[in-house]
Amino acid sequence: MCGIVGYVGAKQALSVVVEGLRRLEYRGYDSAGVAVVADGALSVRKRAGKLGSLEELLGADPLPDSTVGIGHTRWATHGAPTDSNAHPHVDEHAQIAVIHNGIIENHAAIRQRLLAKGVHFSSETDTEVVAHLLAHEYPSTQGDLAEAMRRTARQLDGAFTLLALSAADPDVVVGARRNSPLVVGCGLGENFLASDVAAFISHTREALELGQDQCVELRADSITVTDFDGNPARARAFTVDWDAEAAEKGGYDLFMLKEIAEQPRAVADTLAERIGSNGQLQLRELDSVSSRLASVDQIVFLACGTAYHAGLVGKYFSDHFVGVPSVVELASEFRYREAPLGDNTLVVAISQSGETMDTAMAVRHAKESGALVISICNTQGSSIPRESDAALYTRAGPEIAVASTKAFLTQVVAVQLLLLQIAIIKGSSDDLELKSMIKALADLPAQVDLALDTVEPARQVARELVGAKSVLYIGRHVGFPVALEGALKLKELAYMHAEGFAAGELKHGPIALIEPGVPVVVIVPPMGSPMQIREKILSNVAEVQARGAKTVVIATAGDEEAEKVADYLIRVPLTPLLLQPVVATVPLQVLACELATAKGHDVDQPRNLAKSVTVE
Numbered sequence: 001m002c003g004i005v006g007y008v009g010a011k012q013a014l015s016v017v018v019e020g021l022r023r024l025e026y027r028g029y030d031s032a033g034v035a036v037v038a039d040g041a042l043s044v045r046k047r048a049g050k051l052g053s054l055e056e057l058l059g060a061d062p063l064p065d066s067t068v069g070i071g072h073t074r075w076a077t078h079g080a081p082t083d084s085n086a087h088p089h090v091d092e093h094a095q096i097a098v099i100h101n102g103i104i105e106n107h108a109a110i111r112q113r114l115l116a117k118g119v120h121f122s123s124e125t126d127t128e129v130v131a132h133l134l135a136h137e138y139p140s141t142q143g144d145l146a147e148a149m150r151r152t153a154r155q156l157d158g159a160f161t162l163l164a165l166s167a168a169d170p171d172v173v174v175g176a177r178r179n180s181p182l183v184v185g186c187g188l189g190e191n192f193l194a195s196d197v198a199a200f201i202s203h204t205r206e207a208l209e210l211g212q213d214q215c216v217e218l219r220a221d222s223i224t225v226t227d228f229d230g231n232p233a234r235a236r237a238f239t240v241d242w243d244a245e246a247a248e249k250g251g252y253d254l255f256m257l258k259e260i261a262e263q264p265r266a267v268a269d270t271l272a273e274r275i276g277s278n279g280q281l282q283l284r285e286l287d288s289v290s291s292r293l294a295s296v297d298q299i300v301f302l303a304c305g306t307a308y309h310a311g312l313v314g315k316y317f318s319d320h321f322v323g324v325p326s327v328v329e330l331a332s333e334f335r336y337r338e339a340p341l342g343d344n345t346l347v348v349a350i351s352q353s354g355e356t357m358d359t360a361m362a363v364r365h366a367k368e369s370g371a372l373v374i375s376i377c378n379t380q381g382s383s384i385p386r387e388s389d390a391a392l393y394t395r396a397g398p399e400i401a402v403a404s405t406k407a408f409l410t411q412v413v414a415v416q417l418l419l420l421q422i423a424i425i426k427g428s429s430d431d432l433e434l435k436s437m438i439k440a441l442a443d444l445p446a447q448v449d450l451a452l453d454t455v456e457p458a459r460q461v462a463r464e465l466v467g468a469k470s471v472l473y474i475g476r477h478v479g480f481p482v483a484l485e486g487a488l489k490l491k492e493l494a495y496m497h498a499e500g501f502a503a504g505e506l507k508h509g510p511i512a513l514i515e516p517g518v519p520v521v522v523i524v525p526p527m528g529s530p531m532q533i534r535e536k537i538l539s540n541v542a543e544v545q546a547r548g549a550k551t552v553v554i555a556t557a558g559d560e561e562a563e564k565v566a567d568y569l570i571r572v573p574l575t576p577l578l579l580q581p582v583v584a585t586v587p588l589q590v591l592a593c594e595l596a597t598a599k600g601h602d603v604d605q606p607r608n609l610a611k612s613v614t615v616e
């Protein structure tokens with residue numbers, strides 16, 4: 001939610017900042033704005049709409065040359081997406097400009113206090129109070145914008161990443177963070193601040209991850225990090241392990257199409273070096289927690305959205321290999337329940353961005369309760385892995401399209417690696433079966449490659465479904481989370497009503513939704529799966545077909561029984577049942593993408609959404 005960029009160096013700040021915003025636009029795209037300092041004055045341009053609208057404005061009303069600047073792309077929380085609510089916000093004398101990601105929870109009280117002092121507000125945002133607070137603090141700091149920022153940050157509650165510029169100091173950008181992401185890009189004679197490394201990856205791969213309640217003063221040749229009281233603080237240094245090209249469309253029309261196509265590579269990278277040539281698992285990231293893993297007696301998977309579906313797949317895997325009680329919780333609900341957690345509880349937090357506020361807060365709660373927390377995350381320098389006891393990174397590379405694709409597949413794989421490792425440590429599973437599952441995992445990249453052959457068939461089915469009002473998805477066992485994931489993709493991209501059901505639940509109510517012509521997508525377990533599961537879902541398909549549904553059957557190539565009940569058939573490669581989500585999800589991603597395209601929607605940036613949900 002909201003992307004922010006800051007730059008100080010020798011280049012034209014505006015072009016660096018706008019290029020950074022282009023790469024962060026996935027975080028929010030309601031409005032955008034920039035500010036620079038030149039000739040002792042602050043210049044701001046901002047406009048409602050996507051970044052393109054701001055670029056038009058900059059064309060018509062250019063900013064002066066400057067080597068220091070900040071920029072923002074917004075996902076509205078307080079105040080409609082209008083020009084005046086767009087960031088940056090400035091104080092009454094236009095001396096200080098500020099941009100913000102997060103929510104200032106005590107903004108109403110601060111606004112009242114400032115109004116009583118006669119301050120005039122020009123927006124409905126929570127952020128504007130920060131510009132006025134900074135302007136009040138600044139005069140008594142002898143021109144130390146970082147100190148003004150620290151004093152301001154100490155007055156704020158909630159979640160914030162803030163960047164500020166002062167007309168009086170053309171060489172500095174300051175930042176502060178609490179519960180929202182902020183990374184520093186360390187260049188030569190230039191430095192960067194951003195919500196995500198994607199903003200500066202074309203300039204530098206050397207980065208610093210700011211810690212909780214830290215403030216940074218950025219100059220072209222220095223980076224000074226302190227806590228909110230001004231004490232020197234350390235930020236964790238890291239090198240970004242992907243390059244700028246990975247965040248480009250690379251010849252595809254859509255990021256989503258590119259990311260779907262990248263899935264075999266993403267799965268291969270996530271497995272790389274974690275399965276040795278001898279077929280042994282080697283998850284070095286877990287070495288520091290292996291003794292605690294031995295005594296785990298309960299597993300709680302925490303996540304939101306697509307990542308939650310990866311957790312659901314994990315539960316089936318855990319039941320089979322680890323055999324301790326496990327639950328999958330929506331992070332937003334978990335945090336406010338009184339879930340019993342103990343020292344032997346393992347919390348597995350799954351998040352592509354590592355910044356989802358609901359998941360981050362649930363992780364904090366789990367840590368405070370004494371649980372062991374391991375995160376599965378795709379983003380270096382993000383909060384959730386930092387607050388976890390250990391982290392297993394998926395190596396999907398940057399996922400720019402708002403709809404999650406390659407992140408989901410790699411989350412499922414990473415969860416499976418983690419659970420196999422626990423099963424090995426606990427001795428909870430048969431050796432031969434473990435070996436065979438590790439071998440099947442090692443073979444997965446090739447299977448995902450074959451699953452890309454479903455792109456064309458899925459496109460054809462999409463053409464048939466364009467007129468549908470609603471699409472239902474059903475599955476059993478690990479096919480159930482796949483059904484949920486397929487339905488979520490369709491909702492968020494094609495804006496169509498879609499629901500995923502455990503197929504066995506149909507007869508308990510949802511079957512009433514079936515009427516002639518309703519498309520029902522069915523995930524049929526691969527041949528070789530336990531007969532009860534296959535037979536039962538095949539009966540469920542017959543039941544909906546008998547009531548006039550049009551069935552879209554996702555089944556293993558060569559599955560003749562499934563073919564018999566299919567109005568439309570999409571064949572996926574053969575895998576063990578527990579790995580089927582990794583291949584069966586691919587055609588469902590394509591189906592949603594195609595339907596959205598056919599309806600003329602913006603696939604990469606669907607309405608009302610943002611990639612990282614950093615508000616609760």
Ligand code: M6R
Nearest residue numbers: 305306307351352353356403404
């Ligand atoms: O970054 P996270 O994995 O924590 O994000 C969780 C959800 O917001 C995310 O998966 C969302 O549901 C996707 N847009 C779905 O495609």
